[in-house]
Amino acid sequence: EIVLTQSPGTLSLSPGERATLSCRASQGVRNNYLAWYQQIRGQAPRLLIYGASTRATGIPDRFSGSGSGTDFTLTISRLEPEDFALYYCQQYGRSPKTFGQGTKVEI
């Protein structure tokens, strides 16, 4: 099983600032099948990024993903009020599909 470790656990920032979230895999992610999701309290996760760096449909360009192999990053260039939420990375290249434990971006 591929274990995904996200850091930091909590990121305290202000609107307009840049957020950098990390996701490290215990082994290489096949085909860089790494996704990022945003979860707002009480809602289902929303897909932001897939294939490590491709934005999903309708996702603003302030969200960007990078990385390959075992190290991946989600960057939010300028935080908007609606971006304060939980973020999860997930690998879907190998079974069982696994998620990181999440990073909370808070004001």
Next chain:
Amino acid sequence: QVRLQQWGAGLLKPSETLSLTCAVYGGSFSGSYWSWIRQPPGKGLEWIGEINQSGSTNYNPSLKSRVTMSLDTSKNQLTLELSSVTAADTAVYYCASNRYYYDSNGQYYVLPFDPWGQGTLVSVSS
């Protein structure tokens, strides 16, 4: 655009069987894997398993002995059963799909979970 709507019993007693249904609107089962994912209160996400249009299943080894997934193609619905539940199975359960496709060279690609159902809270308590 595919939309998923799910339902099922929200309160169970220990040892009972959890049963959830997810209806697929605006699409068919072909070209996608159909997964169940759960999230205990205040915790992270755990993939339970998946089923494809042919009914082939792939379960998380951590739950494999208790999980059964099935499709009803006539109703465009998928179901999850989890037997012998305990308090540790208390969670919000989501259905989700991930598409796959072949390009012009026959190369296989898979996409992550999108869309998701709205989630169903299942609580296990005596």
